[in-house]
Amino acid sequence: MKNWERNIRKVIPYTPGEQPNEPDMIKLNTNENPYPPSPKVAGRMAQINMDQMRLYPDPAVTDLVHAIAVRYGRKDEQVFVGVGSDDVLAMSFMTFFNSDKPILFPDITYSFYDVWADLLKIPYERPALDDNFHIRKEDYYGENGGIVFPNPNAPTGVAMPLADIEDILQHNQDVIVIVDEAYVDFGAPSALELLDKYENLIVVQTFSKSRSMAGMRIGYAMGNPVLIKYLNDVKYSFNSYTMNRLAIELGVEAVKDEEYFQETLRKIIDTREWTKEQLRKLGFTFEDSKANFIFAAHKSVPAAELFQALREKHIYVRYFNKARINNYLRITIGTREEMEAFTAFLKDYLN
Numbered sequence: 001m002k003n004w005e006r007n008i009r010k011v012i013p014y015t016p017g018e019q020p021n022e023p024d025m026i027k028l029n030t031n032e033n034p035y036p037p038s039p040k041v042a043g044r045m046a047q048i049n050m051d052q053m054r055l056y057p058d059p060a061v062t063d064l065v066h067a068i069a070v071r072y073g074r075k076d077e078q079v080f081v082g083v084g085s086d087d088v089l090a091m092s093f094m095t096f097f098n099s100d101k102p103i104l105f106p107d108i109t110y111s112f113y114d115v116w117a118d119l120l121k122i123p124y125e126r127p128a129l130d131d132n133f134h135i136r137k138e139d140y141y142g143e144n145g146g147i148v149f150p151n152p153n154a155p156t157g158v159a160m161p162l163a164d165i166e167d168i169l170q171h172n173q174d175v176i177v178i179v180d181e182a183y184v185d186f187g188a189p190s191a192l193e194l195l196d197k198y199e200n201l202i203v204v205q206t207f208s209k210s211r212s213m214a215g216m217r218i219g220y221a222m223g224n225p226v227l228i229k230y231l232n233d234v235k236y237s238f239n240s241y242t243m244n245r246l247a248i249e250l251g252v253e254a255v256k257d258e259e260y261f262q263e264t265l266r267k268i269i270d271t272r273e274w275t276k277e278q279l280r281k282l283g284f285t286f287e288d289s290k291a292n293f294i295f296a297a298h299k300s301v302p303a304a305e306l307f308q309a310l311r312e313k314h315i316y317v318r319y320f321n322k323a324r325i326n327n328y329l330r331i332t333i334g335t336r337e338e339m340e341a342f343t344a345f346l347k348d349y350l351n
């Protein structure tokens with residue numbers, strides 16, 4: 001090692017799902033939405049004034065904050081917007097998890113949490129999910145420096161009842177509890193309705209999955225105005241202009257088109273339920289998913305083998321070679337046609 005290397009911060013980075021780009025591919029590996037953003041977004045795009053790009057964007061992201069606040073019946077001071085929920089979560093870790101006690105998150109969960117904790121030198125513990133991949137609320141009763149979990153959980157798709165989330169909040173009134181609701185719109189109960197009751201709750205959501213805007217990078221947090229202020233103070237201490245002009249303007253259009261949003265959700269949920277039936281018939285087992293993906297294992301064929309066989313056909317799913325989950329595939333719900341092609345291939349392969 002060179003001397004100058006000694007004091008360099010060294011981290012093991014998060015590995016995002018691959019982004020292949022073949023014309024014939026069926027991409028079911030990163031939980032993107034198979035439908036385009038609202039047509040109102042494209043309409044707005046056509047009216048963008050390029051000259052304005054000379055100017056810095058609004059550091060407070062006022063218009064988008066307001067549109068989100070209106071959609072969720074909140075005050076503007078209760079909303080924080082960032083560059084995808086990854087940015088919102090990273091800022092939240094930095095702001096809220098600043099204790100010597102370990103933060104808690106499940107052993108099987110979004111694999112960015114331990115990366116941020118390591119990067120920011122936050123101690124952590126990972127209580128194990130039960131054998132059916134459900135969070136055990138009792139594991140979150142002990143002393144800790146904060147709590148974060150997705151609901152539904154990723155990559156399992158399992159949703160926690162609101163009563164269990166409230167139970168965790170009741171046992172943890174002296175730390176910040178972050179509920180990562182990246183997939184909540186696909187059918188899980190949102191913790192937003194607990195916001196007025198628990199001042200230490202932060203709910204994080206994203207435009208990447210249910211609003212078809214992964215490429216635009218928009219995420220947001222909602223919580224009490226004191227927490228949102230602390231979050232903004234950290235953001236302004238890091239980079240004032242995180243949200244670009246395009247993301248702000250197009251984000252507003254996306255959040256305003258409720259009808260298109262509901263229609264897209266309904267299609268994905270219907271296709272998910274159809275896909276569950278097909279997978280069961282093909283010999284897969286899985287916990288019930290409330291997300292836009294299914295986390296499934298086959299009764300006889302190893303997941304690693306299926307992953308490769310699918311890949312050769314340019315059908316991409318996600319495989320995690322990790323303890324406890326290395327026999328599972330995480331399958332994003334695409335269009336009905338994509339899921340028909342996917343299940344047809346499996347039917348053929350498994351016979």
Ligand SMILES: *Cc1c(COP(=O)(O)O)cnc(C)c1O
Binds near residue numbers: 110150205
């Ligand atoms: C996809 C995802 C995110 C982040 O998505 P962004 O595109 O950064 O908004 C956060 N948490 C979980 C659990 C996710 O699956």
